[in-house]
Amino acid sequence: MTLLNGLLPPYIESIAITVGIYIIMALGLNLITGVTGQLSLGHAAYMSIGAYASAVVSLQLGMPFIFALLAGGIAAGFFGLIIGYPTLRLTGDYLAIATLGFGEIVKSLLFNMPIVGGAMGLAGIPFKSTLTVTLIVVIIVIWMMVRVERSRFGRALLAIREDDIAAECYGINTSLYKVKMFVLGTFIAGIGGALWAHKIMVLQPRDFGFMKSIEILNMVVLGGLGSIPGTVLGAIVLTSIPEVLRFSSDYRMLLYGALLVIMMRFRPNGLLGGVDVTKLVKKSIKSITGSNFADKEKKKVKGGN
């Protein structure tokens, strides 16, 4: 499991792991907000549930990391089910407010639970989220997301996003699909949280506030709602830009903000919003090689903007 570890300079490796964790988190939210169109402002809450659950499994039970990782995902998914079942009947702004409220509740609970250290948080979590582990999880999550998007389930979700009444008319049980989707999205957030806990080694409730949810939402929106490559790109860009801009010290966050504004001005649908990357790759291969071997697969996957 140490295939890639140590290959890069530690500074770059550390950033790469952070980027990987944000990719996972953003892909989970992309399923909820991008693919299905359900605006969730409480994604950091599921991340914190996953992080704390996995930390407790690691610290109290001393179990191997794979169990901690799964425990994080399952705990977050479980809460996703409990919260998703009633709230996903809401739409639009109402759902956003309900998820926002849930995020605050989780934070307050963590502040007041002595078993997870209250405001002092948990410390001494072992470092397990190596680059190799993170990369493997990232690849699995991307693969899962691609499979979901191309399945009947994924298309049903797209249909719900475009028009849930029409989708219902076609025989899609929208409530059931939404809850299933939400559990999957929060499960992935929990996995991301578990990786986070074993990378940062210290957990405090204040790390999982409203701003963390917005940060993740930013990645999805900037990358392109509903686009998997876009979400990955958004996470990479938004996580690495603050480091890339470090040379400008005092003006760093100013430049960061300006870049965000510029990007949204010129790409209002996100960097890769409405771009079908598989098609794009095939087309460029075609134009380079002149052959048309890529033509036979004509899967139209993407919905409109």
Add this chain to the structure above:
Amino acid sequence: MIKSRKIFWVLSILLILSLTLVGCGGQKEEPAPKEEVKKEAKAPAALKIGFLGDLTGDTAMYGQNTLDGMKMAVEDINAAGGVLGSNFEIVEADHRYDKAEAANIVQKFVNSDKVIAVIGDPTTGITKATAPIINQGSVVQISAGATGPGVVEIGPFIFRNTLLDTVGGPTTMDYLVNELGWKKVALITAVNNDFSVGLSKIFKEGILNNGGEVVIEESVQDGDTDFSGQVSNIKKSGAEVIVFSGYYTEGGLIMKEVRKQGMNEIIMVGGDGLQAPTFWELGGSAVEGSVSYAGFSPEQPTPEVEKFIERFKAKYGKAPDLFHAQGYDAVMLVAEAIKNANSADPKVFKDALAKIQDYPGVSGNTSFDANREPIKSPVYLLQVKDGNWSLLKKVPVKK
């Protein structure tokens, strides 16, 4: 047409990204050899000190002040000819109060910049998140501000230079119960603030050990603005004094509510979390007479400290505060340890640092005990008078 425009966009963005990445990759490698060539001709390469702190986030004031203090210390050291013939140089990086970013930064400090010591972070949480990485990289870390538990236990390279809650808290409670003679105490904790939760435990122990009594315990939250419920409970309890372990904003507002409910005599005693002008800006006349402890006060200085304060005022145009003084001392402690060890290798000078006793710093006398915990003396008890802190008493700390 549309397709080709899309391709153009994607390609151009990828190109820009790759250029910035390549540019930065190159930037890191290029200047280093140049500097070395330059320095080799003149003097040995500068010893790098990393500043770890927040310059733009929630705790920016702590970070900025620590950095200002450090800069002055480095100027002083370099003006005196450096340490072992080498100058000090600060490498700074802002982490926006974000643990993930702080973890990346210390990797950069330890592995790319090859610093010999990291000064920071002023908060306990980020210090704990970065200390394992720094310790593993065999670099000395001195946090000038992490007062909570569980910091130096992380490893032999981890130090802190600050008045610990476990030193300041009991000293203050001793004064409160034995000298001021208040036995019935109301204790208020901000439960969503790690600093407050930790300090409340210490306060409570201090009160009980000195024969006082906690007649009522109330909890508030950071960010609350209405404290009428808690205050009316305190009024009923017959407490003689309010002990609050949280921050200045809530402290000021609580005292306003206390006066509003007609308790005109009772004062608030708190930790160094009350140390900000906001306390009396919000509380006004209600906080007059309130007491807090601190590791530094510009009043009644020793001659050395007076010189520091004068030079600081000349440089920055204001009086130094606790974080300025601690940041200054942290750099000076590193220099002192390097001199004592006659080596700038962190593996060697960390032992000399642990042995420092009674170092006369500007933030008080500093000694490290057997567990590498700092003992700083004296503790300053300060009282609000006419909208400013004035010195109530200097209490020497027993080792």
